Amino acid sequence: MPANNEDIAQLFENMATLLEMKGDSVFKIRAYQRAARTIEHLSLPLSQAVAEDADLKKIPGIGKAISDKIQELLKTGKVSAYDRLVAELPKGVLDLMAIPGVGPKTAMLLTQELGLDSVDQVEAAIHDGRVAALPRMGTKAADTLLRHIQAISLRGDRTPIGDALSLAEDVIASLRAECPALGSLFPAGSLRRWEETIGDIDLIGTTSEPQQVGQALASLPVVREVLVSGPKKTSVVVEPGMQIDLRIGEDASFGAMLQYFTGSQQHNIRLRDYANHLGLSLNEYGITDLNTGQVQSFPDEASFYARLGLPYIPPELRGGIWELEAALEDRLPTLVETKDLRGDLHLHSLWSDGKDTIETMVEAVAAQGYEYMAMTDHSSGRGIANGLSNERLTEQIQLLRSMDGKYPITILCGSEVDIRADGTLDYPDDLLSELDVVVASVHSAMGQDSATMTRRIIKAMHHPAVTIIGHLSTRLLGHREPTEFDLEQVLQAARETGTALEINASPERLDLKDTHAYRARELGVPLVINTDSHHHSSIANRRFGVAVARRAWCEPKHILNTLPRDQFLRFIHTPKPERIKVFDETLLQEAQT
Numbered sequence: 248m249p250a251n252n253e254d255i256a257q258l259f260e261n262m263a264t265l266l267e268m269k270g271d272s273v274f275k276i277r278a279y280q281r282a283a284r285t286i287e288h289l290s291l292p293l294s295q296a297v298a299e300d301a302d303l304k305k306i307p308g309i310g311k312a313i314s315d316k317i318q319e320l321l322k323t324g325k326v327s328a329y330d331r332l333v334a335e336l337p338k339g340v341l342d343l344m345a346i347p348g349v350g351p352k353t354a355m356l357l358t359q360e361l362g363l364d365s366v367d368q369v370e371a372a373i374h375d376g377r378v379a380a381l382p383r384m385g386t387k388a389a390d391t392l393l394r395h396i397q398a399i400s401l402r403g404d405r406t407p408i409g410d411a412l413s414l415a416e417d418v419i420a421s422l423r424a425e426c427p428a429l430g431s432l433f434p435a436g437s438l439r440r441w442e443e444t445i446g447d448i449d450l451i452g453t454t455s456e457p458q459q460v461g462q463a464l465a466s467l468p469v470v471r472e473v474l475v476s477g478p479k480k481t482s483v484v485v486e487p488g489m490q491i492d493l494r495i496g497e498d499a500s501f502g503a504m505l506q507y508f509t510g511s512q513q514h515n516i517r518l519r520d521y522a523n524h525l526g527l528s529l530n531e532y533g534i535t536d537l538n539t540g541q542v543q544s545f546p547d548e549a550s551f552y553a554r555l556g557l558p559y560i561p562p563e564l565r566g567g568i569w570e571l572e573a574a575l576e577d578r579l580p581t582l583v584e585t586k587d588l589r590g591d592l593h594l595h596s597l598w599s600d601g602k603d604t605i606e607t608m609v610e611a612v613a614a615q616g617y618e619y620m621a622m623t624d625h626s627s628g629r630g631i632a633n634g635l636s637n638e639r640l641t642e643q644i645q646l647l648r649s650m651d652g653k654y655p656i657t658i659l660c661g662s663e664v665d666i667r668a669d670g671t672l673d674y675p676d677d678l679l680s681e682l683d684v685v686v687a688s689v690h691s692a693m694g695q696d697s698a699t700m701t702r703r704i705i706k707a708m709h710h711p712a713v714t715i716i717g718h719l720s721t722r723l724l725g726h727r728e729p730t731e732f733d734l735e736q737v738l739q740a741a742r743e744t745g746t747a748l749e750i751n752a753s754p755e756r757l758d759l760k761d762t763h764a765y766r767a768r769e770l771g772v773p774l775v776i777n778t779d780s781h782h783h784s785s786i787a788n789r790r791f792g793v794a795v796a797r798r799a800w801c802e803p804k805h806i807l808n809t810l811p812r813d814q815f816l817r818f819i820h821t822p823k824p825e826r827i828k829v830f831d832e833t834l835l836q837e838a839q840t
């Protein structure tokens with residue numbers, strides 16, 4: 248297996264750290280860090296780019312030295328410069344830097360002076376006093392280090408965005424209820440950028456009573472520990488182990504503050520570099536003119552970006568890779584919004600494993616103002632309890648046909664059909680051909696090797712009845728790893744067969760993930776944002792799917808279920824693969840208007 252983008256990013260991150268320990272040039276270190284960030288967020292596998300002889304230097308943040316090392320890694324499996332660096336430095340030094348507050352210098356001190364090469368060993372050495380006895384250390388520094396180590400286990404891993412967002416919304420509602428003097432209060436950081444997992448929750452607010460708001464946060468029943476409590480910042484750890492940082496600022500400079508703490512860090516570094524070239528410097532209070540020393544404040548982000556000569560950059564795009572160039576060249580996308588959606592094509596009812604009747608689901612979807620929907624209960628294949636037999640599906644089709652016309656929404660007959668291990672589908676062809684919408688999904692044999700899984704999915708795409716592939720990777724965030732498959736081949740087959748790919752909006756799934764959706768959009772694959780609702784309330788999850796699409800730089804024209812009803816019906820009623828032309832035509836129309 249060639250190294251994937253994450254491995255390559257990690258290697259450069261390590262490289263930067265090792266150089267920092269050696270005291271190498273700041274520019275070189277920065278360059279490696281920037282390359283790591285860039286690669287981590289690339290939508291295209293570098294292994295493929297290299298195989299196709301693409302010029303990696305065209306990617307912003309990747310110069311000749313780094314491009315050469317990527318080639319070396321992918322061709323030989325190692326990078327000799329990296330191996331030399333590792334050999335020069337003590338074992339375990341990188342592991343110790345996983346402790347917050349431990350930079351290269353401290354890590355070197357701990358490994359060289361005490362021979363420690365794991366976090367556990369450091370903890371033991373703090374307890375027996377060896378760490379405190381080190382030069383430049385002392386009892387106080389050793390205690391701080393111990394608290395950091397303990398906080399790692401207390402805080403646990405990153406939290407899926409679904410859990411983090413509902414927690415943040417609860418906290419915001421409580422603070423609103425308790426603090427009448429509260430002005431603005433928004434999530435910032437990774438939550439505002441809609442990353443799929445969240446390290447900690449950042450909240451940014453304004454108020455005339457900062458003490459009261461900080462106090463209110465610290466006193467919430469969910470708070471397990473108060474880490475920082477001051478007029479400008481309050482930090483707490485809440486059950487079940489998430490940190491919340493609340494920062495309070497002034498109305499007049501709220502824009503700069505929100506911008507600063509929204510990040511990403513990489514976006515802010517890029518923006519700072521760019522501002523420096525204009526003779527300006529940025530911080531959380533505003534923009535300083537380096538000639539006059541004057542600081543200008545901004546009440547909102549739009550005016551902040553405008554001062555830099557830039558259009559407003561939506562938080563979902565602030566990954567630090569392409570957005571600044573795109574903004575400067577005036578080619579930022581007009582991102583898809585929740586209000587653009589006109590249908591949901593993946594919905595379950597009590598007929599299979601849903602929790603509501605068909606009628607309840609139809610009413611709930613119609614209440615969103617949608618124009619069309621498809622009921623897609625499970626097929627009877629393995630893995631899913633209560634899937635519909637051929638007879639029950641026939642019965643459901645009759646029922647749905649009789650309901651259509653009685654509601655202010657077009658009800659389409661569908662099914663979520665299992666893709667069996669060999670790529671065949673769970674219903675006979677004549678039954679499938681009666682359906683308007685077929686979502687084909689993998690629910691079994693998820694451990695297949697990449698080649699088998701790729702063939703399996705592509706075989707399903709070639710079936711004339713398959714409209715959409717559901718939750719392509721089958722991952723469950725924090726619970727189940729994605730299956731292995733060749734993304735490029737799958738996306739190409741989707742395009743060639745005119746099969747749409749789902750962005751499953753369920754916050755446990757978010758599947759396609761953002762970078763895969765990004766690549767799908769680049770290749771012209773039709774995307775559909777579905778909620779896969781098993782309960783009428785889950786239709787609200789569509790916002791998570793819209794966020795994935797926005798992080799993939801999707802405009803309405805890239806999303807099939809933003810099509811008006813008649814155009815959508817024309818798409819599904821046109822046989823595959825010609826159907827793709829209907830999709831392309833709508834792209835064209837939009838580009839012309």
Ligand code: DGT
Binds near residue numbers: 445
């Ligand atoms: P997370 O919490 O790991 O999911 O990711 P973020 O992006 O929310 O990171 P966090 O909470 O450490 O910081 C919030 C934002 O503050 C970050 O996106 C950018 C901004 N920021 C500005 N300067 C700095 C800095 O020197 N260090 C860090 N860590 N953040 C900074």
Ligand code: CA
Binds near residue numbers: 446447448
């Ligand atoms: Ca954060």
Ligand code: CA
Binds near residue numbers: 436449
């Ligand atoms: Ca934070």
Ligand code: ZN
Binds near residue numbers: 593595663779
């Ligand atoms: Zn489903």
